[in-house]
Amino acid sequence: SVFNELNVPGPTPKWVFGNIGEFKDKFPLEVFKEWRKTYGNIFGFFEGFKPSIVITDPEMAKQVLVKHFDKFHVRPIYNPFVYYPDDLSLLNTYGETWRRQRSVVASAFKSANTAHIVKCLNRAADKLMLKLDESARLNHNGFDITSLVDRFSLEAFASAAFNYKGNILDDPNATLFRYMRAFNHSSSADNPIAGLARVFESLTPLLKPFDKEHAMLHVQHVNEIRKCIKEERERLANEGVDSAERNLLHHLMLGTFLEKAEDGKWHRRGLSDEEIVAHINSLIGGGLGTLNASIEFVIHMLAVNPEAQQRVYQNIMDVCGNEENPSDKQLKELEELDKFILETLRLLPCAPGLARTCTEDCEINGVPFRKGWVVRIMLCTVYNDESFFPKPEVFDSDRFTTEEKEKRHPYTFLPYGQGPRMCPGYHIGVFQTKAALVKILRKYVIESSPQTVDPLPVALRPMLSPKDGVCVKLTKRT
Ligand code: HEM
Numbered sequence: 001s002v003f004n005e006l007n008v009p010g011p012t013p014k015w016v017f018g019n020i021g022e023f024k025d026k027f028p029l030e031v032f033k034e035w036r037k038t039y040g041n042i043f044g045f046f047e048g049f050k051p052s053i054v055i056t057d058p059e060m061a062k063q064v065l066v067k068h069f070d071k072f073h074v075r076p077i078y079n080p081f082v083y084y085p086d087d088l089s090l091l092n093t094y095g096e097t098w099r100r101q102r103s104v105v106a107s108a109f110k111s112a113n114t115a116h117i118v119k120c121l122n123r124a125a126d127k128l129m130l131k132l133d134e135s136a137r138l139n140h141n142g143f144d145i146t147s148l149v150d151r152f153s154l155e156a157f158a159s160a161a162f163n164y165k166g167n168i169l170d171d172p173n174a175t176l177f178r179y180m181r182a183f184n185h186s187s188s189a190d191n192p193i194a195g196l197a198r199v200f201e202s203l204t205p206l207l208k209p210f211d212k213e214h215a216m217l218h219v220q221h222v223n224e225i226r227k228c229i230k231e232e233r234e235r236l237a238n239e240g241v242d243s244a245e246r247n248l249l250h251h252l253m254l255g256t257f258l259e260k261a262e263d264g265k266w267h268r269r270g271l272s273d274e275e276i277v278a279h280i281n282s283l284i285g286g287g288l289g290t291l292n293a294s295i296e297f298v299i300h301m302l303a304v305n306p307e308a309q310q311r312v313y314q315n316i317m318d319v320c321g322n323e324e325n326p327s328d329k330q331l332k333e334l335e336e337l338d339k340f341i342l343e344t345l346r347l348l349p350c351a352p353g354l355a356r357t358c359t360e361d362c363e364i365n366g367v368p369f370r371k372g373w374v375v376r377i378m379l380c381t382v383y384n385d386e387s388f389f390p391k392p393e394v395f396d397s398d399r400f401t402t403e404e405k406e407k408r409h410p411y412t413f414l415p416y417g418q419g420p421r422m423c424p425g426y427h428i429g430v431f432q433t434k435a436a437l438v439k440i441l442r443k444y445v446i447e448s449s450p451q452t453v454d455p456l457p458v459a460l461r462p463m464l465s466p467k468d469g470v471c472v473k474l475t476k477r478t
Pocket residue numbers: 075090091102282283284286287288290291294350351354355414415416417418419420421422423424425426428429430
């Protein structure tokens with residue numbers, strides 16, 4: 001194998017399938033952990049015919065994600081089944097196209113008014129509370145919170161980001177919700193069709209006809225988003241929208257970038273409606289599955305760590321008191337919750353790895369990289385490493401005090417990625433998690449239920465998610 005020739009250690013590949021067989025009947029992240037023990041921090045394996053080099057070393061992660069970003073800026077395909085206009089989206093573009101689009105999306109996130117976003121998130125959190133009240137009343141022994149959290153996070157994000165008026169918390173048949181589920185299923189590691197297409201890209205056209213539900217819902221969903229864009233464009237043009245009320249969509253419409261035209265001259269232009277549809281899809285596809293899982297993981301960890309939950313609750317009461325709707329400033333000050341979220345993502349990393357494709361032969365710190373190799377940065381193996389996180393199996397949110405963080409290499413823990421391609425939506429994601437938890441924890445103690453299983457069973461879909469739901473009991477505070 002090419003890895004042998006270049007002295008990169010790793011398991012011996014088999015013809016056609018490479019090392020894929022070694023994942024059979026095992027949890028994929030455990031396989032990476034075992035390989036790290038056997039081969040060290042950097043090793044190679046084959047996904048079918050594709051060579052993949054795995055990095056589990058913070059310094060090398062920094063080199064690839066930031067220092068040599070120009071040679072590693074491409075991300076391998078996230079969902080193998082792409083429908084127009086999603087080929088224009090952040091998740092699927094690369095080179096100059098990605099760079100320009102990313103700059104408009106990043107500046108839209110920066111310009112959108114956080115106070116307005118938090119107002120929308122609080123409104124959705126109030127609706128979530130009505131649903132939780134009902135479930136807590138009907139299920140004294142606890143219930144699975146995942147469906148409600150999935151619907152809340154999508155409704156909260158869609159209303160805050162693009163003034164979506166659908167009622168996802170009350171209507172699980174809302175197109176946007178069904179589309180998000182179909183997108184996640186279609187890109188899930190549990191889905192053998194997607195798995196085959198990922199490993200053997202040339203089979204994708206043959207496999208695409210099996211991706212029926214995703215394809216059908218994509219058409220309906222894109223039409224809904226186009227209608228939403230048309231309405232908001234008209235509102236901007238006819239009535240104007242106060243700058244304090246401008247959401248992500250308004251800023252995507254107003255943003256411009258420089259583009260080289262065929263005559264070789266540079267022109268400034270805004271995003272087309274089709275590009276905006278694609279970006280909204282990449283935010284929903286790239287962000288919402290991860291966000292749902294992270295909120296659900298935090299709720300599970302609160303249930304099984306009552307003392308830490310009490311500290312989070314006390315911090316919420318000290319900062320927000322009983323003020324009905326916490327402000328963006330107050331949410332930012334919830335340090336105990338910040339630490340709790342990070343420690344949860346260490347033990348249950350919804351994005352367990354980062355991936356890039358190498359675009360140019362090079363050697364970094366003595367490690368060879370070849371054009372076309374997939375680079376998998378599997379820092380999740382580091383999150384359980386005794387030498388970085390003593391007693392790694394123990395939940396301890398104090399690992400994320402400023403003092404403790406300073407003791408570690410800054411690239412030891414990257415739940416949202418790093419460098420120019422890092423997650424653009426994590427601020428909104430964290431606000432959303434906090435807006436929901438402030439309301440839940442002020443009213444209820446989250447407790448384990450007879451159905452709670454700890455450690456929580458998880459699955460890769462395609463992000464790490466609860467395998468069979470998250471069962472908890474909500475007991476009213478007295
Ligand atoms: C709070 C939970 C979230 C976590 C843990 C998370 C994590 C990540 C990670 C690890 C990446 C890959 C970064 C890289 O390759 O360097 C990523 C990318 C991305 N995330 Fe998030 N994310 C979250 C929430 C969100 C939300 C709420 C949105 C949308 C508003 C979002 C939108 C995206 C997009 C569009 C990308 C691709 C960016 C690009 O390729 O340029 N994420 N996220």
